[in-house]
Amino acid sequence: MYYLKLILRNAMRHKLRTGLTVLGIVVAILAFGLLRTVVDAWYHGSDAASKTRLITRNSISLVFSMPLTYSSKIRQMEGVKAVSHANWFGGVYVTEKNFFPQFAVQASTYFDLYPEYLVPPGQMRDFQRDRKGALVGRKLVDAYGFKVGDQVSLRGTIFPGTWEFVVRGIYDGTEKNTDTAQFFFHWDYLNETMKRTAPRRANSVGVYVISLASADRAAEVAATVDHEFRNSLAETLTETEQAFQLGFVSMTEAIVVAIKIVSFLVIFIIMAVMANTMAMTVRERMAEYATLKALGFGPGHLTLLIFGESLAIAAFGSALGIALTFPVADKFGKAMGTLFPVFYVNSETLIMQMCAGLIVGAVAALLPCVRAANMRIVDGLRSVG
Amino acid sequence: MSQIAQPVVEIRNLAKSYRRGDQVVSVLTNITFDIAAGDYVALMGPSGSGKSTLLNLIAGIDKPDSGVLRVGGIDITSLGEAELANWRSRNVGFIFQFYNLMPVLTAFENVELPLLLTDLPSRERADHVNAALSMVGLADRMEHFPSELSGGQQQRVAIARAIITDPTILVADEPTGDLDRVSAEDVLNMLGQLNRELGKTIIMVTHDPHSAANAHTVQHLDKGELRIEN
Numbered sequence: 110m111y112y113l114k115l116i117l118r119n120a121m122r123h124k125l126r127t128g129l130t131v132l133g134i135v136v137a138i139l140a141f142g143l144l145r146t147v148v149d150a151w152y153h154g155s156d157a158a159s160k161t162r163l164i165t166r167n168s169i170s171l172v173f174s175m176p177l178t179y180s181s182k183i184r185q186m187e188g189v190k191a192v193s194h195a196n197w198f199g200g201v202y203v204t205e206k207n208f209f210p211q212f213a214v215q216a217s218t219y220f221d222l223y224p225e226y227l228v229p230p231g232q233m234r235d236f237q238r239d240r241k242g243a244l245v246g247r248k249l250v251d252a253y254g255f256k257v258g259d260q261v262s263l264r265g266t267i268f269p270g271t272w273e274f275v276v277r278g279i280y281d282g283t284e285k286n287t288d289t290a291q292f293f294f295h296w297d298y299l300n301e302t303m304k305r306t307a308p309r310r311a312n313s314v315g316v317y318v319i320s321l322a323s324a325d326r327a328a329e330v331a332a333t334v335d336h337e338f339r340n341s342l343a344e345t346l347t348e349t350e351q352a353f354q355l356g357f358v359s360m361t362e363a364i365v366v367a368i369k370i371v372s373f374l375v376i377f378i379i380m381a382v383m384a385n386t387m388a389m390t391v392r393e394r395m396a397e398y399a400t401l402k403a404l405g406f407g408p409g410h411l412t413l414l415i416f417g418e419s420l421a422i423a424a425f426g427s428a429l430g431i432a433l434t435f436p437v438a439d440k441f442g443k444a445m446g447t448l449f450p451v452f453y454v455n456s457e458t459l460i461m462q463m464c465a466g467l468i469v470g471a472v473a474a475l476l477p478c479v480r481a482a483n484m485r486i487v488d489g490l491r492s493v494g
Numbered sequence: 495m496s497q498i499a500q501p502v503v504e505i506r507n508l509a510k511s512y513r514r515g516d517q518v519v520s521v522l523t524n525i526t527f528d529i530a531a532g533d534y535v536a537l538m539g540p541s542g543s544g545k546s547t548l549l550n551l552i553a554g555i556d557k558p559d560s561g562v563l564r565v566g567g568i569d570i571t572s573l574g575e576a577e578l579a580n581w582r583s584r585n586v587g588f589i590f591q592f593y594n595l596m597p598v599l600t601a602f603e604n605v606e607l608p609l610l611l612t613d614l615p616s617r618e619r620a621d622h623v624n625a626a627l628s629m630v631g632l633a634d635r636m637e638h639f640p641s642e643l644s645g646g647q648q649q650r651v652a653i654a655r656a657i658i659t660d661p662t663i664l665v666a667d668e669p670t671g672d673l674d675r676v677s678a679e680d681v682l683n684m685l686g687q688l689n690r691e692l693g694k695t696i697i698m699v700t701h702d703p704h705s706a707a708n709a710h711t712v713q714h715l716d717k718g719e720l721r722i723e724n
Contacts, residue, residue, distance in 0.1 A: 111606070111610060113605070114603075115596070115598065115599065118598035118599070119598055122598060172582050216666065283712075346527075396594065397594070397596060397597075399606075400588075400590070400594040402555075402579065402594075403553070403555050403582065403586075403610075404582070404583060404607060404608050405579045405580060405582045405583025405584075405608065405611050406579070406583075406611065407576060407579050415696075438518070464499070485556075486550075486551050486555040487555055487556050490555075491595070
């Protein structure tokens with residue numbers, strides 16, 4: 110108790126210096142948390158991926174499609190529980206700035222494969238019945254104010270023309286990291302329109318989604334699928350949903366790496382600032398530490414006082430920084446709109462923030478502790494006035 | 495050199511030098527004398543004569559190059575750092591020129607500081623501190639911080655801190671050097687009282703002949719060598 114009192118009073122001796130150091134730590138820990146959350150948001154697709162789902166695409170590129178006939182062949186393979194398919198639509202809602210993913214999906218099967226999308230049964234029924242019906246995620250509702258019954262027009266880019274939809278349902282996510290910034294509509298609607306306007310593009314599928322009987326069989330089923338369509342006009346590449354999502358992340362890997370580096374750089378900078386603060390503090394108090402040593406206090410006691418003070422300042426700043434991360438991340442996520450469909454501070458980030466704070470406090474105290482512990486008493490006492 | 499029946503401090507052929515750049519500067523040469531238990535010794539001499547260095551050696555906060563230095567029968571030159579720290583906490587009470595109190599601790603807490611190295615429970619520590627502060631006349635200033643006390647009062651707190659563990663010797667380095675005449679007199683009276691009434695052995699470095707006049711023995715140092723006067 111006595112030592113704790115001494116540590117806290119020492120920490121508050123130079124209020125301005127301590128205040129500015131704490132402010133620096135708050136900003137650094139906040140920035141670190143925010144940047145880590147951005148990185149997490151980048152990876153959310155792979156994190157949220159199911160282990161029992163495989164994605165099959167054209168082996169050349171996602172740009173190329175596959176025949177619809179693959180569906181029945183895949184369904185008959187051992188280890189496959191269900192199959193559905195989808196196409197990336199890539200339409201524009203009002204202006205290019207309003208970006209959100211749109212998928213034409215096989216309405217009768219797709220949502221059985223994605224139990225994490227929660228749709229009220231009545232709305233799902235209405236969606237299934239209406240060829241022009243659409244299901245929108247909660248985040249799109251929040252961003253664009255969509256309501257059930259609204260007419261929505263999308264300007265096609267991959268599939269030219271103006272496409273009219275009626276919002277028939279709104280889905281929520283069962284998990285915090287479920288993407289609710291997507292727009293789903295009937296693949297049949299897309300296909301029928303293609304049959305009329307561009308017959309050569311009809312009956313083409315962007316990706317097959319395969320539900321597995323067991324996650325253990327993922328590699329085996331993927332190999333079987335790709336083997337089946339080898340030497341065909343559209344050879345396939347089948348991978349786990351997580352690998353498929355990571356493929357997208359790898360396209361922007363350099364940005365993610367840069368963000369990660371900056372996040373650690375911020376911590377390194379505040380570590381240097383904090384180390385300077387502690388070095389100044391200990392240098393000013395050499396006479397006091399020398400007095401303590403003269404009275405019989407050993408290097409362990411001095412280490413306790415210096416480490417304690419450094420950790421107390423770092424812990425206080427970190428706690429404030431962590432507390433502020435939540436409201437700031439919330440505002441940041443909202444400001445980013447649908448760019449980051451999932452944006453929240455996860456527990457791993459909190460642990461990393463806490464560890465960063467403790468490491469900053471410990472490292473900053475290291476050299477001053479060594480210096481105070483090795484100081485000769487007579488030299489320390491001489492530094493009095 | 496005076497013959498003393500029961501020396502608490504025995505110094506034989508003590509030498510100390512410092513390295514200044516490439517040069518070795520001798521500070522103390524062949525110092526030999528004893529200090530009896532209950533004695534009050536003043537170390538005097540011009541600046542650079544080595545009196546503070548000698549006091550530091552006796553107090554165990556510096557180590558000699560050669561010679562024998564026994565305090566309370568223990569050869570403190572043979573002790574390691576940790577042993578020496580432990581020995582100081584039990585055997586030496588320090589009184590510094592600039593008091594060297596912890597500015598963030600109250601008078602009570604400053605005096606309590608050396609007792610943290612003992613096994614005394616908090617209640618007993620408080621009793622000891624109350625008694626020590628009462629002895630130096632600061633019972634009503636226990637909760638004051640050093641910045642709220644005058645120089646004389648701060649030195650009295652330092653004296654209370656020095657005697658709190660009932661040490662074998664009290665070492666005082668210019669204890670009145672930073673005080674006005676009245677406060678200095680006050681502190682000297684207090685040291686005299688500790689010597690007379692509690693039998694404390696006091697070794698004091700001073701420039702001031704008036705302060706030295708309170709001592710029983712005055713040791714004069716000049717250029718690192720001892721000259722004895724009674």
